[in-house]
Amino acid sequence: MRIGIDVGGTNTDAVVLDEADRVLAKAKRPTSPDVTEGLRAALDAVLGEVAEPTLVTRVMLGTTHATNAILERRALGRVAVLRLGAPATTSVPPLSDWPEDLRKTVSAGAAIVGGGHFVDGRPIAPLDADAVRRFLGGTPADAVAVTGVFSPATADQENEVAEIVRAELGEVPVSLSHEIGSLGLMERENATVLNAALYGVAREVTTALQAVLDARGLRVETFFAQNDGTLMAVGYAARYPVLTIGSGPANSIRGAAYLSGVPDAIVADVGGTSTDLGVLVSGFPRESAAAVEIGGVTTNFRMPDILSIALGGGTVVGQEPRSVGYRIAREALVFGGATPTMTDAAVAGGRGVVGTHPVPDEWRDRLADAVRRIDELVADAVDRVALGRADRPLVAVGGGAFLLPDELPGVPEVIRPEHAEVANAVGAAIALASGRLETIVPAAGGGNHRATLIDKARQEAAARAVAAGADPASVQIVELSEIPLSYLPEPAVRLHVKAAGPLAR
Incomplete structure (x- = not known):
């Protein structure tokens, strides 16, 4: 089990x-x-x-x-931030777009040293190993974050810096950007520093x-x-x-x-504070194509494409987005409390049987208006995530799924599966292990060299899935996409590979 x-x-x-x-x-x-x-x-x-x-x-x-x-600026480690990119990237220092309070909490110092690569793998400058050592010697930190220009395509300088850190500082953790983020220097650097700050957590x-x-x-x-x-x-x-x-x-x-x-559907997860809507594509979450902001910091690693709305079982009627959260069992009307919540509205509207007390009659008209508000919010959110497609059913899950109506414009069917209230825990229990890689390879016409690079990327993604816990004999490549890159002397594409498989026995 x-x-x-x-x-x-x-x-x-x-x-x-x-x-x-x-x-x-x-x-x-x-x-x-x-x-x-x-x-x-x-x-x-x-x-x-x-x-x-x-x-x-x-x-x-x-x-x-x-x-x-990250949101509470709590328990984060102090990070020495190293960028390998001088003289090309000195005009925008590391962490320059971070909120001031978070930068002060996390940064133990930052430096831009000679190094980095062009998109085709040529070095911008040789790695300045002496500058790396001088920076490490004068910057006490809990962890080190290393980001090189175009390192997802050419990672040798980042790996060399990791060896220098181990030689100079011993067992201090090192976060390398080519292992974390995709192309895009600032966003990848941000994700790498956040990762380093979270080692203690x-x-x-x-x-x-x-x-x-x-x-x-x-x-x-x-x-x-x-x-x-x-x-x-x-x-x-x-x-x-x-x-x-x-x-x-x-x-x-x-x-x-x-x-x-159902492998292809819209999913609405109704919790106590919010409703998260996402899209299932072949059984996996549709991923966001846009940069993801976390605690005021822009990053570029892959995240589910989620639309969150201020609708939950504990949402206070007329005071959205305020929610009573985990206090719902003592504050909601149906539990004998004095606060009207969306749970009370759904119970009054006949959508569920919850709680220990009936809804007081004096609240029924106001709660009926709240039910109409629920339907408007959800219909609008479904329209926004469906992207014009009206052939996907909606799967309602979460402890507050009973808030949702049985019919919604834009979806052919609302599905309420058994055990829907614990779908998130079920999702954790049945999940596969995965690994992913993003790099740059020549466009079509690269011949055997291109084929060799793609095969190497597939092997590396599979190796990362195994490192995450997947059974080596069962790992499969589940996603391989190419995006053309513009304004290069030689045609090239951004290659994204994802491998996944069941956990090793």
């Missing part, structure tokens, strides 16, 4: 699945301020429903720890999870969900914690695909 856990802003959900992927137990518990207590409560609840907990062999966790740390999460498991006598493999709906082993997550950002919506979309059996 295996356990999937998803830590959300309102609830922490957990499920137990057997070897045939059947749901044996499920639970929702309020997310605690320190996250760990909510995790412990959800885990205890599902283990209490299982006859032999010792048969659990794997635990998969989707967590908001990394996102919260990753240690905290893995330690807390292991303590919870040890206290219950569970000797299991643990995996973390990442933002494309796949998994990575704990060691991989500790190295790339920034990849856990966005794992919650990705888990919900993957869980919706599994529970509904």
